[in-house]
Amino acid sequence: xxxxxxxxAALYVCLGLSVLFSEQSYSExxxxxxxxxxxxxxxxxxxxGNTKWSHNASTLAPVLGNPTSELDYKDVWSNVVELRGQxxxxxxxxxxxxxxxxxxxxxxxxxxxxxxxxxxxxxxxSDIDGSNLWYLNADVGLKFLSFSDRRGSLKAFxxxxxxxxxxxxxxIIQLVPPVGTVPTSGQTVITNEVQWNSIRLGLEGGYxxxxxxxxxxxxxxxxxxxxxxxxxxxxxxxxxxxxSFSMSGTGIGANFDVTVSYMIVKQLFFDLGYRYxxxxxxxxxxxxxxxxxxTLSANLNEFQTIRxxxxxxxxxxx
Numbered sequence: 554x555x556x557x558x559x560x561x562a563a564l565y566v567c568l569g570l571s572v573l574f575s576e577q578s579y580s581e582x583x584x585x586x587x588x589x590x591x592x593x594x595x596x597x598x599x600x601x602g603n604t605k606w607s608h609n610a611s612t613l614a615p616v617l618g619n620p621t622s623e624l625d626y627k628d629v630w631s632n633v634v635e636l637r638g639q640x641x642x643x644x645x646x647x648x649x650x651x652x653x654x655x656x657x658x659x660x661x662x663x664x665x666x667x668x669x670x671x672x673x674x675x676x677x678x679s680d681i682d683g684s685n686l687w688y689l690n691a692d693v694g695l696k697f698l699s700f701s702d703r704r705g706s707l708k709a710f711x712x713x714x715x716x717x718x719x720x721x722x723x724x725i726i727q728l729v730p731p732v733g734t735v736p737t738s739g740q741t742v743i744t745n746e747v748q749w750n751s752i753r754l755g756l757e758g759g760y761x762x763x764x765x766x767x768x769x770x771x772x773x774x775x776x777x778x779x780x781x782x783x784x785x786x787x788x789x790x791x792x793x794x795x796x797s798f799s800m801s802g803t804g805i806g807a808n809f810d811v812t813v814s815y816m817i818v819k820q821l822f823f824d825l826g827y828r829y830x831x832x833x834x835x836x837x838x839x840x841x842x843x844x845x846x847x848t849l850s851a852n853l854n855e856f857q858t859i860r861x862x863x864x865x866x867x868x869x870x871x
Contacts, residue, residue, distance in 0.1 A: 588643040596866020598633035606856040608839035618667030620854050629660035645696035654687040662722040676729035683721035690714050705760035714751040744785045749832050751778035765816040775806035793842040802837020826864040833857040
């Protein structure tokens with residue numbers, strides 16, 4: 554390679570590195586030019602979930618165990634599509650919303666029943682073959698700290714979250730005893746719908762590593778959440794079908810997100826991250842609704858929902 558060609562190649566490399574490692578991010582340039590910044594995004598959350606609950610009906614009949622019944626909706630997969638938007642003011646105040654929806658792709662239900670002394674008298678397995686989940690987040694927050702080099706900031710926010718998951722369990726395999734397949738293949742045996750209404754208090758921060766690369770994260774504590782859960786056992790003729798069982802309660806939870814962003818072109822970013830959501834009842838009630846009889850109530854021992862997985866998306870700022 555001749556000297557002029559080498560020189561031009563070296564100049565191109567230096568120019569590329571100076572752009573990549575520029576001290577000032579393009580997002581900062583936008584903030585300087587305008588009192589208002591708007592962000593819109595489209596992403597997917599490749600998520601795996603689990604909802605587990607148990608109750609204690611031994612106070613109604615001493616022959617029953619504690620827990621009396623335990624249901625575990627496990628490995629519930631959903632590819633969630635999420636739309637989001639945020640408006641940020643120059644004084645640090647921001648408003649944002651997120652909406653996500655996804656179908657339920659796969660999973661299984663393990664249903665255990667116990668007698669006194671925790672004698673396991675029944676264990677069944679069903680496939681989760683429907684239905685869907687969706688959520689809505691609405692936050693308001695304030696940037697309270699900017700780093701001296703203007704590459705990052707810290708923010709606080711408060712918000713509301715509604716999160717609903719609906720499962721359809723089909724078919725029954727009897728695991729304890731006797732072992733075998735109950736003739737219900739493909740038939741919906743249980744439909745369960747869980748709804749959470751939550752208040753979020755959180756902190757988030759971001760840092761511009763280079764002109765194109767940045768990292769951000771958020772952690773939200775949920776000091777209060779309320780649960781409404783309805784469960785229909787379609788094959789139980791002794792129970793009502795609107796619903797068969799219902800649960801309510803209050804509890805706590807947490808949301809965590811971490812994201813790495815790459816600026817593809819000016820104002821357009823590709824995001825790759827990980828998200829974890831968890832909600833748990835600390836005080837709740839379980840209700841049974843028999844046909845032709847009064848509602849029976851007992852203590853809800855446990856109820857929690859977890860969803861976690863990888864996020865990928867595009868974010869546009871203007």
